[in-house]
Amino acid sequence: xxxxxxxxxxxxxxxxxxxxxxxxxxxxxxxxxxxxxxxxxxxxxxxxxxxxxxxxxxxxxxxxxxxxxxxxxxxxxxxxxxxxxxxxxxxxxxxxxxxxxxxxxx
Numbered sequence: 591x592x593x594x595x596x597x598x599x600x601x602x603x604x605x606x607x608x609x610x611x612x613x614x615x616x617x618x619x620x621x622x623x624x625x626x627x628x629x630x631x632x633x634x635x636x637x638x639x640x641x642x643x644x645x646x647x648x649x650x651x652x653x654x655x656x657x658x659x660x661x662x663x664x665x666x667x668x669x670x671x672x673x674x675x676x677x678x679x680x681x682x683x684x685x686x687x688x689x690x691x692x693x694x695x696x
Contacts (some may be wrong), residue, residue: 593613594610594613594682594688595611595655595689596609596610596611597611597619597688597689598688598690598691601613601628602629602696605625607628609622613683614652616680616681618677618678618679618681619678619680619682620632620643621636621678621679623643625683627671630642632678634679638657638660638676639659639663639665640663641666641668641676642696643677644664644693645677645692645694646671646673646674646675646691647675647676647689647691648690649689649691651685651689653675660675667694669695677691
């Protein structure tokens with residue numbers, strides 16, 4: 591479907607999953623991971639109030655800047671890297687075609 595984008599997600603066991611994510615449903619990466627039964631907790635429900643959906647951006651996609659709330663949560667999270675993001679804060683958009691991420695350890 592032309593309203594979907596393909597994203598590659600490496601799970602916590604190192605296995606790659608090529609998934610198709612809809613751009614017309616106002617979803618974020620955390621929600622898409624849950625649809626595909628990939629281990630992302632999202633304890634706060636996508637409000638950037640926990641870091642249980644942390645991921646690492648492996649591709650060179652231009653993403654929206656981190657919000658102050660996302661920055662604050664990542665400053666307190668474990669396993670943070672320079673490419674860490676909260677997957678709940680990344681909306682599924684056409685420009686994410688080919689995005690590659692890795693789920694952070696839980």
